[in-house]
Amino acid sequence: MQKATLIIQCPDQKGIVAVVSDFLYKHHGNILEIDQHVDQELGLFFMRACWELDSFGLDKSAIQEVFEQEIGLRFKMDFQLYFNDRKPRMAIFVSKLSHCLFDILSRYYAGQFEVEIPLIISNHRDLKRVVEAFRIPFHYIPMDKANKSAIEDKQIALLEENHVDFIVLARYMQILSGDFIKKYPNRIINIHHSFLPAFVGAKPYHAAYQRGVKIIGATAHYVTEELDAGPIIEQDVSRVRHHNTVADLVQMGQDIEKVVLSKAIKYHLEHKVHAIGNKTVIFY
Numbered sequence: 001m002q003k004a005t006l007i008i009q010c011p012d013q014k015g016i017v018a019v020v021s022d023f024l025y026k027h028h029g030n031i032l033e034i035d036q037h038v039d040q041e042l043g044l045f046f047m048r049a050c051w052e053l054d055s056f057g058l059d060k061s062a063i064q065e066v067f068e069q070e071i072g073l074r075f076k077m078d079f080q081l082y083f084n085d086r087k088p089r090m091a092i093f094v095s096k097l098s099h100c101l102f103d104i105l106s107r108y109y110a111g112q113f114e115v116e117i118p119l120i121i122s123n124h125r126d127l128k129r130v131v132e133a134f135r136i137p138f139h140y141i142p143m144d145k146a147n148k149s150a151i152e153d154k155q156i157a158l159l160e161e162n163h164v165d166f167i168v169l170a171r172y173m174q175i176l177s178g179d180f181i182k183k184y185p186n187r188i189i190n191i192h193h194s195f196l197p198a199f200v201g202a203k204p205y206h207a208a209y210q211r212g213v214k215i216i217g218a219t220a221h222y223v224t225e226e227l228d229a230g231p232i233i234e235q236d237v238s239r240v241r242h243h244n245t246v247a248d249l250v251q252m253g254q255d256i257e258k259v260v261l262s263k264a265i266k267y268h269l270e271h272k273v274h275a276i277g278n279k280t281v282i283f284y
């Protein structure tokens with residue numbers, strides 16, 4: 001079934017839900033999903049609407065302009081339209097750890113993600129065979145801190161050549177520059193192995209063990225220049241017992257990371273995540 005998804009952000013006022021649903025009804029659209037949220041502090045309105053295209057009265061190519069003229073301009077809307085006949089293109093960055101990569105690839109192989117994976121980039125060779133077993137191009141680009149911008153230029157060139165829409169850092173252990181991130185704003189998803197904002201940075205499980213925590217967790221967030229400080233998309237936790245070792249925490253944590261990251265990817269793929277400043281609205 002051909003579907004369209006409309007994402008709206010605009011100043012809040014009465015009547016928006018009515019005019020949008022009337023627009024879809026007037027043009028014979030059958031609404032499949034619709035959700036909205038008002039951020040009262042910011043006075044902002046958010047909506048996600050998904051409808052069947054098959055019997056819709058407007059041609060796909062005309063919807064943007066007609067909606068803009070009939071509603072968008074009047075309500076000062078920022079809006080985006082997406083159609084499910086084009087799968088988003090996701091690049092994955094990895095280093096040495098394989099658990100998140102395996103989880104993503106197994107879900108991809110099982111058809112859980114409506115996505116294309118044109119390439120996987122790594123600063124280590126360790127996961128080359130895993131990636132190539134899934135018949136996905138693997139690009140080994142070792143990090144050279146003295147030439148970080150040149151390395152990132154190579155990565156960006158590959159991403160642009162492959163028309164990548166968004167990037168997943170699946171335990172990629174290199175800090176991205178602000179210039180890199182500016183090219184993919186709120187389109188780089190990282191899995192951090194702690195329940196942020198606790199234990200940012202490297203080795204959070206070791207820090208958690210030393211702190212004697214009773215809960216550990218994982219956080220999927222959009223990447224910003226400040227490390228592990230971007231808009232949170234999904235989190236989960238697990239209880240820690242007094243007899244758990246660091247190795248136990250790492251194993252328990254990795255199981256949480258996989259589920260949290262896969263949920264974040266799915267929400268992003270379905271256009272359910274809306275970043276507002278450093279927070280998110282998620283239309284589950």
Ligand SMILES: Nc1nc2c(c(=O)[nH]1)N[C@@H](CN(C=O)c1ccc(C(=O)N[C@@H](CCC(=O)O)C(=O)O)cc1)CN2
Nearest residue numbers: 173174175176190191192201202223224225226227228
């Ligand atoms: N600009 C950003 N880049 C990255 C983020 C981010 O939030 N903003 N998240 C990290 C992932 N990460 C924790 O989740 C993380 C990765 C790497 C490091 C780190 O200290 N790396 C060292 C090198 C380590 C190595 O070579 O093994 C470094 O870059 O100097 C901390 C946290 C991904 N990137």
